[in-house]
Amino acid sequence: MDKKPEERIFAIANGTIVADAPALGTSHDLRAGRRAARLPPLNLFRVFDAAARHGNFTTAAEELCVTQSAVSQQIRQLEELLEVRLFRRMPRRVELTREGTALASAVGESMALLLRACERIADPKAPVILCVNAPPSIASRWLVPRLKRFMQLNPQFKVTLLASNDPVDFDRQDIDVAIRWGQGNWPNARIELLAPDRLFPVCSPALLREGPPLLVPSDISRHTLLQVVNGSFWGAWFGAAGAGGMAFEETLYFNDAGLMLDAAVQGQGVALASRLLAESDLKAGRLVRPFDLEVETGAGFHVLTSPDFSEKPAVAEFRRWISLEGRESA
Structure with missing residues (x-):
């Protein structure tokens, strides 16, 4: 039995022959496909909503100030975009067509949802x-214990x-406040010093007893010797202590200051730490200071905010509060 040639369906869309398009059997279907593929500009729906509610283009124009x-x-x-007639034009008013009535119901519900959402966002009693955003070390060791307060x-x-060490970009990231360690040269940010970076040695009490x-x-x-991989100030500290140029038996490196201090708590060696990072361990007795000498690094932890939103009430209050906390710790 001879096999019939495969049946193929053709349709014409925008002057182009489209093959294998069974869903585009009529010009009406083609128009429906185009309509579904693109949403008209949302401002047109705002104008339509006003006209539908008032039944009058002039009154709608007065509401919209156009x-x-x-x-x-x-x-x-x-x-024209929807390829339907939405209004019947009368001498002194307009009336919705069947299609217009269906659209007016959906648009009205959508506008109400948007209005309620805006009201919740703008409500001064709503939680803000x-x-x-802060590096893991200072986030866990210094900031978390204070956030409840x-x-x-x-x-x-x-x-x-x-918790992150990634570069901060307030224009592209949903961040209100960032804490970063450095010398205060971040672009496109309002920068305030949280605490200067004065470093001193710390170790576990067990290391002092047993080592x-x-x-x-x-x-x-x-x-x-315990130190972070992106730079060490041991040389500066030993120089200030009058003990420069020494050789060390062993050095362990860490990519995070918090991990370095965890190793110090476990008695794995001696670390250089700032007061902010070591504060909780020193108070709890997990770490001790074998020497009181501190060395300035020229860097420190800074509070970064967007120049455009640094005076926003929530951001401004957090800046004020964290500045006080930083001064107390330092």
């Missing part, structure tokens, strides 16, 4: 979400804390 001609033109544009003082603010004694700064060379 001319009657502008309303008429935008309604015509919407009708504040997004804070901030929210108790400001119950209208809710804080979302993100080689730490009587003078040069004794540190007999222990494992």
